[in-house]
Amino acid sequence: MVSGAGFGFQYKPHKPIKEEYEIKDSKVVWKPYGFELHLSVGFGVEPQVPRNIFAVDLGGRVMAAAVSTSDNGNPKPIWQRC
Numbered sequence: 001m002v003s004g005a006g007f008g009f010q011y012k013p014h015k016p017i018k019e020e021y022e023i024k025d026s027k028v029v030w031k032p033y034g035f036e037l038h039l040s041v042g043f044g045v046e047p048q049v050p051r052n053i054f055a056v057d058l059g060g061r062v063m064a065a066a067v068s069t070s071d072n073g074n075p076k077p078i079w080q081r082c
Contacts, residue, residue: 011037018043 025040057065
């Protein structure tokens with residue numbers, strides 16, 4: 001049972017809330033089947049170096065342009081107009 005701000009409720013999260021998580025924000029949302037509690041949590045992650053980046057530009061003059069960098073031995077990015 002969790003209580004605070006004048007009310008209490010029972011909850012069953014879809015994932016366990018670990019002790020090292022820092023609760024940033026919470027919101028109670030009404031749905032047709034009942035209420036939901038939305039929690040925002042913060043936690044540390046290990047930095048990762050990407051091996052491939054894919055970007056899409058949806059501009060006004062050009063409908064779409066895409067660029068992909070790849071770790072296949074080619075140092076130049078691959079451009080493609082759609």
